[in-house]
Amino acid sequence: MVTCLGINRLNQAQKSGFFEDISPRILVLGCPKPEALANFGFIDLVICHPEKSIIRKAQELGFQTILEGENFNKVKVLRSIGATFVWVTKSRRETFFNMAIALIATKKNGKIIITGGKKDGVEGALKKIKALIDPVNIISKSHGKIALFQRPQHLPKEVQVWKKMGKFQKTASGYFSVAGAFSETEIDKGSLLLADQFSGKLFGSVADLGSGWGYLSSEAIKNSPNIEFVTLIDSHFGALESARRNITSSKAQFLWADLQSETLNINNFDHVIMNPPFHIGRKVELGLGIAFLSVAKNILTKGGTLWMVYNQELPYEKTMNSLFTNYKFLNKTKTYNVIRAKKT
Ligand SMILES: C[S@@+](CC[C@H](N)C(=O)[O-])C[C@H]1O[C@@H](n2cnc3c(N)ncnc32)[C@H](O)[C@@H]1O
Incomplete structure (x- = not known):
């Protein structure tokens, strides 16, 4: 789940002296653009994030990285942190987990x-901090807030509760999920519609593009016994780790990859199933869905089938027409379109 950087807020904080006396090493949790931090003169950064593209960028810049979703008790670098930045994200549980860390x-x-x-809920997060820590210095800027405080000598007991929010947890639907993953507490309604359509009809090799915590693949393996294997691909580390917990079948394999920027060495799939993303943070990003469609076409075998659900407001038809001449709407609701397309 990618969030907004808030560069004006950071500039204002710098002018107000927030970044004076910040001693390395600096831990950065949830930042969507680690490259922007280099402009503030910070060195010795440790970037922690679940998204593949962000971790890759941070590594290219020479920063150390930690995957959000790793077992933090075992990560030694977390014992020598001089200062920490936390970006509030759309997921409340992820924000509270990051504040605990x-x-x-x-x-x-x-x-x-x-x-x-x-x-994204910065006010709620800071309200909790202010109830536990004093003083907290806060600046309001650009429809948000930035706060500075010292790590207290003794940790409030709430911290252990917040830390647990980052654990893989079984939701009411009976599946494991993690804070910050897509549809973190329930099965997506569009994915339910898609699974209804492909149920019992898949066979051979299946790719699940943007698999999230694995609902579509789980249904596929349960209801289509002629499947030989399913490759689940997602850029969100925690979502994919949740999928591993949800699907223990030996037919499943898992790939942590950014489908927009990486070229994958996989092909000849009989089926692709997907509910492609269309947001980066809060911004609609059509390019993401288009990239997914193009990967789907590339990795399908000739005669292979794409099964896709998408929000019907999204104008994918032009791309569909140029990539798949042969496709059909299987279901249309007020919100979603479900289509089946053949690679010819
Ligand atoms: C709409 S969700 C669908 C998740 C899952 N298939 C389901 O039905 O619940 C889209 C998924 O695409 C993943 N995603 C977003 N951008 C991606 C990218 N560039 N490469 C790979 N996966 C990406 C997200 O992490 C998310 O899990």
């Missing part, structure tokens, strides 16, 4: 900075 990892009296937009 900031409080645990930062050395006593080290600085902690929390930044985020109002729409």
Whole structure:
């Protein structure tokens, strides 16, 4: 789940002296653009994020990286943190988990900075912090807030509760999921419609593009016994780790990859199933769905079938017409279109 950087807020914080006396090493949790931090002169950064493209970018810049979703108790680098930045994300559980990690990892009296937009819930997060820590210095800027405080000598007991929010958890639907993953607490309604359509009809090799925590693949393996294997691909590390917990069948294989920028060495699939993403943060990003469609076409075998659900407001028809001449609407609701397309 990618969030907004809020560069004006960071600039304002710098002018107000927030970044003075920040001692390395600096832990950065949830930041959507680690490259922007280099412009503030920060060195010795440790970037923690679940998204493949962000981790790759951070590594190219020479920063250390930690995957959000790793077992943090085993990550030694978290024991020498001088200061921590937390970006509030759309997932409340992910934000509280990241605030817990900031409080645990930062050395006593080290600085902690929390930044985020109002729409992402920064006010709620800071309200909890202010109830536990004093003083907290807050600046309001660009429809959001940035806060600075010292890591207290003794950690409030709430921190252990927040830390648990980052665990893989079984939701009411009976599947494991993780904070920050797509549809983190329930099965997506569009995916339910898609699974209804392909149930019992899949065979051979199947690719699940943007598999998330694995609902579509799980249904596919349960209801189509002629499947030989399913490759689940997602760029969100925690979502894919949840999928591993949801699908224990030996028919499943898992690939952590960014389908928009990586060329994958896989092909000849009999079926592709997908509910492609269309947002980066809060912004509609049509290019993502188009990239998924193009990958689907490339990895299908001749005569292979694409099964896709998408929000019917999205104008994918032009791309569909240029990539798949042979396709059919299987279901149309007020919100979703479900289509089946053949690679000819
Ligand atoms: C609409 S969700 C569907 C998830 C899952 N298939 C389901 O039905 O619940 C789209 C998924 O695409 C993943 N995703 C977004 N951008 C991606 C990218 N560039 N490469 C690979 N996966 C991506 C997201 O993490 C998310 O899990």
